Amino acid sequence: xxxxxxxLAPDASRLKRVxxxxxxxRPWVFAGVLVIALLLANAALQGSFLDPGYxxxxxxxxxxxxxxxxxxxxxxxxxxxxISVGPLATLVNCLLVxxxxxxxLGSPLVAIxxxxxxxxxAGCINGLLIVVGRLQPVIATLAMFFVLSGLAxxxxxxxxxxxxxxxxxLAGTAGPLPGxxxxxxxxxxxxxxxxxxQFLRNLYAVGGDDVATFSAGVNVAAVRIGAYVLSGxxxxxxxxxxxxxxxxxxxxxxxxxxxxxxxxxxxxxxSLAGGRGGLIGSLLGAAAIFLLQELLAATGVPxxxxxxxxxxxxxxxxxxxxxxxKGR
Amino acid sequence: MVLGVFVWGSVQxxxxxxxxxxxxxxxxxxxxxxxxxxxxxxxxxGGLDLAxxxxxxVGAVATAELAxxxxxxxxxxxxxxVGVCAFAGGVCGAICHYLRVQSLVVTLGMSSVLIGGVIVxxxxxxxxxxxxxISKWTFVMGETLDVPVPPVVCLAVGxxxxxxxxxxxxxxxxRLYATGANPRAAEGILIRTGRxxxxxxxxxxxxxxxxxxxxxxxxxxASVTIGDPYFYSGLAAVLVGGTAxxxxxxxxxxxxxxxxxxxxxxxxxxxxxxxxxxxxxxxGLAIIVVVLAYGRDRRLRDRI
Numbered sequence: 301x302x303x304x305x306x307x308l309a310p311d312a313s314r315l316k317r318v319x320x321x322x323x324x325x326r327p328w329v330f331a332g333v334l335v336i337a338l339l340l341a342n343a344a345l346q347g348s349f350l351d352p353g354y355x356x357x358x359x360x361x362x363x364x365x366x367x368x369x370x371x372x373x374x375x376x377x378x379x380x381x382x383i384s385v386g387p388l389a390t391l392v393n394c395l396l397v398x399x400x401x402x403x404x405l406g407s408p409l410v411a412i413x414x415x416x417x418x419x420x421x422a423g424c425i426n427g428l429l430i431v432v433g434r435l436q437p438v439i440a441t442l443a444m445f446f447v448l449s450g451l452a453x454x455x456x457x458x459x460x461x462x463x464x465x466x467x468x469x470l471a472g473t474a475g476p477l478p479g480x481x482x483x484x485x486x487x488x489x490x491x492x493x494x495x496x497x498q499f500l501r502n503l504y505a506v507g508g509d510d511v512a513t514f515s516a517g518v519n520v521a522a523v524r525i526g527a528y529v530l531s532g533x534x535x536x537x538x539x540x541x542x543x544x545x546x547x548x549x550x551x552x553x554x555x556x557x558x559x560x561x562x563x564x565x566x567x568x569x570x571s572l573a574g575g576r577g578g579l580i581g582s583l584l585g586a587a588a589i590f591l592l593q594e595l596l597a598a599t600g601v602p603x604x605x606x607x608x609x610x611x612x613x614x615x616x617x618x619x620x621x622x623x624x625x626k627g628r
Numbered sequence: 629m630v631l632g633v634f635v636w637g638s639v640q641x642x643x644x645x646x647x648x649x650x651x652x653x654x655x656x657x658x659x660x661x662x663x664x665x666x667x668x669x670x671x672x673x674g675g676l677d678l679a680x681x682x683x684x685x686v687g688a689v690a691t692a693e694l695a696x697x698x699x700x701x702x703x704x705x706x707x708x709x710v711g712v713c714a715f716a717g718g719v720c721g722a723i724c725h726y727l728r729v730q731s732l733v734v735t736l737g738m739s740s741v742l743i744g745g746v747i748v749x750x751x752x753x754x755x756x757x758x759x760x761x762i763s764k765w766t767f768v769m770g771e772t773l774d775v776p777v778p779p780v781v782c783l784a785v786g787x788x789x790x791x792x793x794x795x796x797x798x799x800x801x802x803r804l805y806a807t808g809a810n811p812r813a814a815e816g817i818l819i820r821t822g823r824x825x826x827x828x829x830x831x832x833x834x835x836x837x838x839x840x841x842x843x844x845x846x847x848x849x850a851s852v853t854i855g856d857p858y859f860y861s862g863l864a865a866v867l868v869g870g871t872a873x874x875x876x877x878x879x880x881x882x883x884x885x886x887x888x889x890x891x892x893x894x895x896x897x898x899x900x901x902x903x904x905x906x907x908x909x910x911x912g913l914a915i916i917v918v919v920l921a922y923g924r925d926r927r928l929r930d931r932i
Contacts, residue, residue, distance in 0.1 A: 443915040450908030608744025614737030
């Protein structure tokens with residue numbers, strides 16, 4: 301009965317309620333709309349953008365953005381923050397290009413486990429510093445930011461070219477699949493599998509109210525450490541995807557990737573206070589930032605304007621998402 | 629802590645505690661501290677300012693280009709820097725407050741806008757050199773009224789005293805703490821939190837812009853990336869000093885101490901002949917040790 305009256309009387313207040321509930325329950329809707337708009341704009345400006353032949357390349361370039369965004373989403377959901385994801389991704393990149401490949405350890409079966417172990421260990425140290433050391437997440441990961449970016453610089457002070465290797469496929473097509481889909485897919489698969497365990501629910505609970513969760517008998521310490529380990533694993537995959545795109549070792553990209561990751565998380569509607577949000581939002585947020593850069597490049601805006609426009613659009617995006625979600 | 633690091637430095641390196649080296653460190657630490665004044669206030673009120681590099685770039689490039697190349701008088705440059713930065717900061721504060729948006733993203737965007745604006749305005753060429761008048765401020769062997777202390781150090785000390793008087797002994801300062809500690813409770817006692825946010829962000833931005841002018845004079849030139857190192861080191865100085873994010877505890881004196889610790893550490897590390905990579909690693913480890921020593925949170929089970 302109620303729903304019928306609502307359907308029969310579509311007035312402004314109903315529209316507002318629908319809008320509020322839509323944005324309230326699915327905070328990523330805004331980023332989704334933004335992605336569609338940018339996609340259309342890109343397609344209108346560059347006819348070739350929608351050509352299936354270009355998809356693998358585009359996805360390959362998109363993958364590192366999405367994966368660092370994933371990596372910083374997990375601790376944020378648990379009420380923390382991780383600003384060391386950018387340096388971790390570049391450390392993995394430098395380790396792979398400047399150490400493993402020249403020493404004959406570059407085959408996927410050897411390199412991937414080593415790199416994953418490094419990433420998980422770095423994440424684990426973050427988690428231990430925060431849980432056992434009781435440091436604030438920002439301080440602990442800021443310190444790790446310096447340590448990891450220092451390690452990356454130590455391994456490869458100057459960029460080293462990667463030569464011919466398996467990661468090249470990940471930026472194009474690996475077998476029948478686009479390589480970018482493979483790396484993003486791996487991360488999503490881990491997330492979906494974890495969704496079948498108690499871990500994710502506990503993570504959201506810890507992010508929502510850690511004291512209450514602790515009182516309910518959840519092992520908050522383990523959940524927190526787990527979140528940072530998972531973040532380390534995602535950042536490792538991001539590092540591999542980054543290597544695939546740039547094919548050199550680049551220690552200098554660390555800071556910008558950490559910032560892009562946070563911007564993507566926030567744009568995707570994940571609350572930095574913890575407990576609300578998810579990977580879909582970060583995926584869309586990262587895609588929006590990537591498409592924005594593509595659009596700026598495609599419109600032939602002079603390079604000196606790119607940063608200005610990028611900043612303005614970022615602010616405009618946040619303001620719009622703030623206005624749409626204010627109805628709650 | 630400052631004493632400990634300083635003693636360690638004196639043992640490690642010859643000439644560490646000599647007059648010129650101490651003066652050089654004081655100048656660098658003062659610049660770092662002044663550049664983090666805005667960040668300290670913004671953190672106290674409950675935000676986080678990622679636009680610090682933007683404000684510093686505006687201040688530095690304005691000094692080099694407007695005062696150095698075009699020959700504007702310094703006060704005119706200072707007024708325009710304060711105007712631009714305060715406007716940008718105020719916009720950030722207003723957006724964050726009224727739309728309940730994370731200050732992190734807004735200020736990140738603002739930083740990009742400011743730096744982009746500087747690139748467009750200068751057509752990416754920064755060849756100007758800051759004029760003599762302002763270089764005197766940060767000259768390592770400079771004197772203030774015949775006392776052999778560089779003026780910028782005196783300025784930092786003055787700002788410490790001034791900010792302490794302001795924060796601890798004026799109604800406006802108490803309002804700032806109250807807003808940072810609990811915005812809803814602050815509204816409950818009729819504090820206009822929106823106004824507090826906007827003025828804090830605007831004042832912080834203006835102060836950072838002015839620090840940018842001094843930084844330009846110290847490095848006798850400016851580029852669009854001049855502000856970048858001051859964001860992460862500045863944040864580290866605030867945090868190492870013991871001002872905690874999300875809880876309105878701390879003041880500017882702590883930031884100055886944090887800046888002193890970090891500057892002494894950096895000097896020791898580079899004095900030991902380590903490369904950029906190694907000194908960053910040790911820098912990170914040092915932050916962990918320092919903060920572990922006194923910056924730990926309460927146990928979860930004690931907070932129930």
